[in-house]
Amino acid sequence: MSGKWAVQGTAFYSADWDKAVCIKNGLFCIDEKGFIEGVYKEEDKAYKTVREKYLADGCLKILGETEAMLPGFVDLHLHAPQWPQAGTALDRPLEVWLGEYTFPLEAKYRDLEFAYKVYQDVVKTTLSHGTTTALYFATVDREPSVLLARLCGELGQRGLVGKVVMDDPAANPGFYRDASWEDGVKETERFIDEVLEFQDSFKQRVYPVITPRFIPSCTDESLKGLGKLAGKYGVHVQTHCSESDWEHQLVKERYGVNDAQALNRFGLLTDKTVLAHAVFLEMEDVKLLAEKKASIAHSPLSNAYFAGSVLPFREFRDQGVNIGMATDISGGYSPSLYHAQRQAVISSRMLNEGADPGLPAGSRGRKDSAIALNHAFYAATVGGGTALGLKVGKLEKGYSFDVQIVDYGEGIPRFCPEKREEDLLHKILLLTESRSIKEVWVQGEKVK
Ligand SMILES: [Zn+2]
Known part of the structure; x- marks a missing residue:
């Protein structure tokens, strides 16, 4: 990708040793060099205007309903x-x-x-x-x-x-x-x-x-x-x-x-x-x-x-x-x-x-x-x-945009709603095989 762009969708990453974070329908903005330059949650004030700008510029990628983004x-x-x-x-x-x-x-x-x-x-x-x-x-x-x-x-x-x-x-x-x-x-x-x-x-x-x-x-x-x-x-x-x-x-x-x-x-x-x-x-x-x-x-x-x-x-x-x-x-x-x-x-x-x-x-x-x-x-x-010593592994500002997009609609039973947000992450971690990893991105570039 050249130029700035953004991804809208649900993402999980590890914020700390025992704490995984879920950002539902977040907005992840990527700069020209492939680094994350901003992350917006739905409840953030700027979310709407930032989203509309990327949408108007034709630079917004929207994840599917059963897709989630994880760090590579x-x-x-x-x-x-x-x-x-x-x-x-x-x-x-x-x-x-x-x-x-x-x-x-x-x-x-x-x-x-x-x-x-x-x-x-x-x-x-x-x-x-x-x-x-x-x-x-x-x-x-x-x-x-x-x-x-x-x-x-x-x-x-x-x-x-x-x-x-x-x-x-x-x-x-x-x-x-x-x-x-x-x-x-x-x-x-x-x-x-x-x-x-x-x-x-x-x-x-x-x-x-x-x-x-x-x-x-x-x-x-x-x-x-x-x-x-x-x-x-x-x-x-x-x-x-x-x-x-x-x-x-x-x-x-x-x-x-x-x-x-x-x-x-x-x-x-x-x-x-x-x-x-x-x-x-x-x-x-x-x-x-x-x-x-x-x-x-x-x-x-x-x-x-x-x-x-x-x-x-x-x-x-x-x-x-x-x-x-x-x-x-x-x-x-x-x-x-x-x-x-x-x-x-x-x-x-x-x-x-x-x-x-x-x-x-x-x-x-x-x-x-x-x-x-x-x-x-x-x-x-x-x-x-x-x-x-590399800025990889988190979906936060300043980190490389290295991610995998997983379709959890495939191979993961979801007949009942999960009780906790991290229940879904755990299902993804335990049941994902490579065929449901739909896309992989490194430094803002699509490699799968
Ligand atoms: Zn060895």
Whole structure:
């Protein structure tokens, strides 16, 4: 869209950690750059005159009776190259899954034609599920990683992309790793420069991300080098952290401390760092994250398969750590953050109550661990935006107009009126599938 325009209709968004807001028949005004410049409720004095002006100018979009607008979701952790194996081999342990399935697949992206085909599908698919911002791991090779960033730009997604670093010859297969630690760092710097060069040619922008795969796959030298780059460029950082018993234990043996502490020593824990999983953090790690304003990408589906454990979401959040939602394609099988939110609530309730019927009730779980759907919705929108330092995830003045328009007349039973406004939001969050997401907009541009 060029020029100013407005949308009239019902919208939901998360105003605060446990408070979802419903604006019935609101007026959302969007400026030329794709930011929300004003929101009017029906009862506001200016509502009528503002609406009439946009209507007269032919710049008013009116939502249908069973349509609602939600902020676009922020997927804080997914592997674009693993999309072809989504739903595959989730019964194998992490180290086997990586060696036998994942690394051979990721190596294929040196074939840029293959990369183009898959990456285009990943971006289109996630957009169609309402994901307007995505923080991607690409592969160890720079060229296809740059291609992914460019495709995000062209297809209208706010993509944050990392060329993966995995340089330790003792930990990675010969056919799939950085040639040396120097190479891993140099290629990352070149990747950052290349993406920064075209970053602004897309309205929604795309971003380069420093991406050590995880500590066990990197040497101290490469971690140190990447930490220096983080200081030099101030760009985002992402990695896997305290994900599984195996990985967590390995780092402990190597450094005598947990991942978070080790990453901090290398200069990789900043307010633009996103740590995938972080299930096994101990309290001093949690405090360090809160102090550094680093965030957690919570992938409950993936955790169920590979962590064998549940993130103590509520407890970590109460300690001041920001948490966003993630699909973790393909450690998680679904590209939909709706599914991730549902699983986050389910997993947290099982952590709270416990799951072993052989134990007496009351002694099965970890008390005060349950989160509600409103919390998961907050994480999938505001939590993600906060993690990345971007004005996305809310439908308020100054935020990017990143939205999904859902037709809740499809697939959602509505024979009786809802008792509370948020009852409808909860139905939408629990029952929406991608076919009823009718439109997706990023930075004021229609992408679905
Ligand atoms: Zn991952």
